[in-house]
Amino acid sequence: MKLMRKIRRLSIILVMASMILGSMHVSAADELLGTVVDGSLLTEETEVSTMVYPKARWSYLSNGTGSMTVTGTRTIRLSGSTTASQSVDVIYVNMYLQRLVNGTWCTYYVGTKITKYDAYFVSSTETGISVEGGYYYRAIGSHVVSENGKIESASSYTNGIWVD
Numbered sequence: 001m002k003l004m005r006k007i008r009r010l011s012i013i014l015v016m017a018s019m020i021l022g023s024m025h026v027s028a029a030d031e032l033l034g035t036v037v038d039g040s041l042l043t044e045e046t047e048v049s050t051m052v053y054p055k056a057r058w059s060y061l062s063n064g065t066g067s068m069t070v071t072g073t074r075t076i077r078l079s080g081s082t083t084a085s086q087s088v089d090v091i092y093v094n095m096y097l098q099r100l101v102n103g104t105w106c107t108y109y110v111g112t113k114i115t116k117y118d119a120y121f122v123s124s125t126e127t128g129i130s131v132e133g134g135y136y137y138r139a140i141g142s143h144v145v146s147e148n149g150k151i152e153s154a155s156s157y158t159n160g161i162w163v164d
Contacts, residue, residue: 029042029044029136029162029164032100032136033162037100037103037105037136037160038104038105038157039157040105040138040157040158040159040160041159041160042100042136042159042160042162043159043160043161043162044162045159045161046069046070046161047067047068047069047070047161048067048068048138048139048158048159048160048161049065049066049067049068049158050065050066050067050141050156050157050158050159051063051064051065051066051156052064052065052141052143052154052155052156054085055154058152059085059147059150059152060084060085060086060088060145060147060150060152061082061084061085061143061144061145061152061153061154062083062084062085063082063083063143064080064081064082064083064093064141064143064154064155064156065079065080065081065141065156066078066079066080066095066139066140066141066156066157066158067079067080067139067158068097068137068138068139068158068161070161070163071127071128074130074131074132074133074163074164075128075129075130075131076097076129076131076137076163077125077126077127077128077129078095078097078109078111078124078125078126078129078139079095079123079124079125079126080093080094080095080111080123080124080139080141080143080156081093081121081122081123081124082121082122082123082141082143082144082145083120083121084119084120084121084145084147085120086120086147087118087119087120088118088119088120088145088146088147089117089118089146089147089148090115090116090117090144090145090146091115091116091119091120091121091122091144091145091146092113092114092115092116092122092142092143092144093113093114093122093123093124093141093142093143093144094110094111094112094113094114094124094141094142095111095124095126095139095140095141095142096109096110096111096139096140096141096142097109097111097129097131097137097138097139097140098137098138098139098140099131099132099135099136099137100135100136100137100138100160101135105138108131108137109129109131111124111126112124112126113142131163132163133163133164134163134164135162135163136160136161136162136163137160137161137163138157138158138159138160138161139156139157139158140155140156140157140158141155141156142155143155143156
C-alpha cells in the first residue's frame with residue numbers, strides 16, 4: 001500500500017513537472033517577437049500589409065502597396081501594386097520575399113516584375129511560395145513609374161511574420 005502511494009505521488013509530481021517544463025519552451029520567435037529589425041516589426045500575424053504614400057517631390061507616383069499572407073503550412077502569398085496619378089509611359093511593381101537570418105534581412109525569393117505601358121496601375125500576386133519554417137519573413141515592394149524620361153520610385157516594407 002505504501003509503495004502504491006509513493007508511486008502515485010511520484011507519478012503526479014512527474015506529470016506536474018512535465019507540464020511546467022513543457023510550458024517553458026522558448027523559440028527564436030518568442031525572443032524576437034515585438035522587436036523592430038530594419039524598420040519591420042516582428043509579429044505573430046498571418047497577414048501583413050503596407051502602403052508607401054507620395055512625397056511632395058513626386059509628380060507621377062501616387063502610391064505603392066505590398067502584402068504577405070501565410071496561406072498554408074510554410075506557404076506564402078505575395079501581393080503588391082503601383083499606382084500613378086495619371087497614365088504614364090511605364091509603370092511596374094516587383095515583389096521580394098526576405099527572411100531574417102542572424103538579425104539581417106536576406107532576399108529569399110524574387111517575384112516576377114510586372115510592367116505595363118501607357119497605364120496608371122499595375123498589380124502582382126504570386127501564390128504558393130514555399131518557405132522554410134523557423135524564420136521571420138517580410139515582403140518588399142519595388143514601385144516605379146516613368147513619364148517623359150522622369151523616373152520616380154519607392155519601396156514598401158511589411159512587418160515580419162513568423163513561420164513555424
